[in-house]
Amino acid sequence: xxxxxxxxxxQFFISLMMAFLMxxxxxxxxxxxxxxxxxxxxxxxxxxxxxxFCLSLVVGNxxxxxxxxxxx
Numbered sequence: 001x002x003x004x005x006x007x008x009x010x011q012f013f014i015s016l017m018m019a020f021l022m023x024x025x026x027x028x029x030x031x032x033x034x035x036x037x038x039x040x041x042x043x044x045x046x047x048x049x050x051x052x053f054c055l056s057l058v059v060g061n062x063x064x065x066x067x068x069x070x071x072x
Contacts, residue, residue: 011060015052023048 023044031037 007060008057011056012053015056016049019049019052020045 024041027037027041027044031040
């Protein structure tokens, strides 16, 4: 198992990338490639990333436990 510091940093980067990509993709589907899309994407990303990080701290641990059970 990874050390706690590595897991926190990994969740930081994973949540950043996932929130960035998912808010961008879903707002693009909704609005198309416009300046309004870019403004909306930025706003939603700023809100989504902290939420994604907090949730990843809980869900990440559960995911690791479930994966460990399945693969052990």
